[in-house]
Amino acid sequence: AKNFKKNDIHLDIMWSDIDYMKDLGDFTIDNDRYPPEQFRNYLKEYNLRFVPIIDAGIAVGDNEAFIEGQSRDVYIKNSWGKNLVGKVWPGYTTWVDFSHPNASQYWEDMFRKFHEKLPFGGIWLDMNEYASFCNGECNPWEDFPTSGDDDLPHHAGGALPSEKTLSINARHYNNVTELYWHNINGLVENYETRKALKNVGLNDVFILSRANFAGQGRYSTIWFGDNGATYEFMQLSISQAFSYNIFGFPFTGADICGFIWDTQPELCARWMQLGAFFPFARNHNALDAKDQEPYVLGDDVLITSQVSLKARYSILKWYFSRFVELNGTGTVFRPLMWLSLIHISEPTRLLSISYAVFCLKKKKSQPINILYSRYLQLQILISYT
Numbered sequence: 001a002k003n004f005k006k007n008d009i010h011l012d013i014m015w016s017d018i019d020y021m022k023d024l025g026d027f028t029i030d031n032d033r034y035p036p037e038q039f040r041n042y043l044k045e046y047n048l049r050f051v052p053i054i055d056a057g058i059a060v061g062d063n064e065a066f067i068e069g070q071s072r073d074v075y076i077k078n079s080w081g082k083n084l085v086g087k088v089w090p091g092y093t094t095w096v097d098f099s100h101p102n103a104s105q106y107w108e109d110m111f112r113k114f115h116e117k118l119p120f121g122g123i124w125l126d127m128n129e130y131a132s133f134c135n136g137e138c139n140p141w142e143d144f145p146t147s148g149d150d151d152l153p154h155h156a157g158g159a160l161p162s163e164k165t166l167s168i169n170a171r172h173y174n175n176v177t178e179l180y181w182h183n184i185n186g187l188v189e190n191y192e193t194r195k196a197l198k199n200v201g202l203n204d205v206f207i208l209s210r211a212n213f214a215g216q217g218r219y220s221t222i223w224f225g226d227n228g229a230t231y232e233f234m235q236l237s238i239s240q241a242f243s244y245n246i247f248g249f250p251f252t253g254a255d256i257c258g259f260i261w262d263t264q265p266e267l268c269a270r271w272m273q274l275g276a277f278f279p280f281a282r283n284h285n286a287l288d289a290k291d292q293e294p295y296v297l298g299d300d301v302l303i304t305s306q307v308s309l310k311a312r313y314s315i316l317k318w319y320f321s322r323f324v325e326l327n328g329t330g331t332v333f334r335p336l337m338w339l340s341l342i343h344i345s346e347p348t349r350l351l352s353i354s355y356a357v358f359c360l361k362k363k364k365s366q367p368i369n370i371l372y373s374r375y376l377q378l379q380i381l382i383s384y385t
Contacts, residue, residue, distance in 0.1 A: 001046040007295040007302060010309045014043065015124065015284065016052045024090040025059035025066075027114045036118045049121030051206070056128040056189060057093030060085060065110055066094070072102040076178070077171040078137055084170045085139075086132030095130050095166065098188040099173040099181070108196035115200050122206030123193060125220070128186045129165060129211045136162035137170075186211025190220040208280075217248035218328070223280060229258025229289070234271050241278060245331035250323065252333075253280030262290045265297045269304040276308035279319075279333055 004011040022028035029036060043050055058065050058075070060083075069075055070083075075094045078084040083094045096103050111123075132138075152161060152168070161168045161182075170178035190209050197205045207220035216222075224240050227233040237254035244252045256275035257268040263285070272294065275281050285292050294305035312319075322332050 001042070001048060003293065003295055005046065008306055009294055009302075010313055011046070012049065013121070013282075014048045014050050015282065016050065017284075017287070018053055018055065018089055019287075020052055021090075023059070023063075025061075025063050026054050026057075027065045027110045028063065029117055034118075039118060050118070051122040051124050051208070052118075052120055053124040053126050054193075055088055055093075055126050056130045056185070057086060057088040057090075057095055057132070059090035060092040060094055064113075068109070069094075069096065069106055072106050074100045074103045074106050076166065078167065079169050079171065081171075084137055084166060086130075086134050086166065087138050088127055088132060092138060093132070095185075096189075097172045098185070098192050099176065101173070104192055104195070107192050108199050111193070111196045112200050121202075122208070123197065125186075125189060125193060125207060125209040125211070128189050128209060129182075130185050132165055135160065135164060136167035184213055187213040187216045187219075190216055194219045212247075212249065215248070217250070221251040221280060222249050223252065223282070224254045226259045226286075227254050229261040229263035229267060229285070229292075231267060231270075233258060234267070234274065237274075237278070241333045242335050245333045250326070250330075250332040251279045253278035253282065255285065256281065256283040257285065257292045258289075259284060260286050260289065263292045263297075265301050268292055268294070268297055269301045272301065272305045273308045276305075276312040281312065 001011060001014065018024050020029060020034050022030045039050075042048075058069055060066055074096050075083045076097045085092050085094055087093060096107065098104070098107075114120075155161065161179075166178050166182070168177065168179040168182065172178065172181050186209060189211070190207055193207055194205050197207070209216070209220045209222050210225050212222045222244065224237060224244075227237070233254070240254065241252055244250075253275065257263040257271045263271075272283070275283075283292060283294070294301050326332065
């Protein structure tokens with residue numbers, strides 16, 4: 001935050017991946033690395049909101065979240081009636097069965113205690129398809145068989161249904177199998193999280209989710225998941241944003257500059273130009289990739305980021321008004337072709353030019369004027385072949 005301020009780069013939210021957790025377990029804080037009181041003062045000093053990540057898998061072991069869930073019997077079972085165990089970042093994990101009558105109160109209680117430790121402004125839900133590093137189920141009990149049944153007439157994409165996720169014959173409440181629940185695990189988790197956060201006391205509930213399903217846009221927004229630091233992924237993000245607007249997720253965006261692999265200064269500069277005008281704009285990358293804050297990649301990236309983000313903030317109130325006006329219906333991020341098909345009020349809808357300007361891979365650079373609306377002209381550094 002200090003370096004963002006020093007380099008005159010807008011920063012509103014401090015996003016925190018699993019690094020803040022103790023032993024990478026949900027609803028925990030590493031007090032040695034992130035002392036809660038000092039962290040609160042830090043957020044206040046730089047006027048930041050805090051949005052921590054919560055993974056879907058609850059770490060198995062001697063921790064409050066697991067013990068409390070076990071006492072309320074809220075975990076998904078395997079076909080033998082034991083907690084289905086997979087593996088994610090903290091090691092062995094199990095998952096909340098949100099169809100269980102005790103699950104809703106358990107989830108709220110966990111968020112309430114977490115918020116008391118360290119107040120947050122929103123929640124980032126990840127790995128909530130549910131994702132696992134084991135196919136179907138891990139086996140921490142050597143004398144107990146694992147459950148796994150991939151005997152279906154069709155395997156979409158050629159992959160087994162349980163690949164990197166739960167067994168399709170895992171059991172939810174009332175013995176309903178995962179086969180019937182898998183596609184809505186993320187939807188129901190988002191619904192319960194929104195309800196929990198409102199009950200905890202958050203007035204403006206913000207949830208960012210990786211998993212998504214029809215109707216989920218009523219409860220949360222999404223980002224486009226683990227993209228790569230390539231021009232192809234940058235181009236793809238434009239059509240993704242168009243598509244998800246149609247699917248009922250108007251507030252969306254990609255990890256700017258790419259999540260996996262090392263980004264390059266030219267790519268990151270172009271992506272900051274594009275990403276600054278997406279509804280959701282966040283620069284985020286993997287732990288094993290090189291740093292990609294705008295101020296560490298050279299003057300070109302720094303200046304481009306400063307100009308692009310200042311342009312975003314200059315129209316942010318108007319941008320926000322588009323969401324208020326639509327009131328949860330319709331699209332905000334629209335392709336050029338729609339301009340000739342629908343009536344457009346002034347000023348012309350933001351981002352109508354994005355596909356024409358940014359979608360192609362470029363080699364040379366030249367500043368040109370792009371007309372965003374009748375009232376707003378921005379000089380943006382783009383490239384041309």
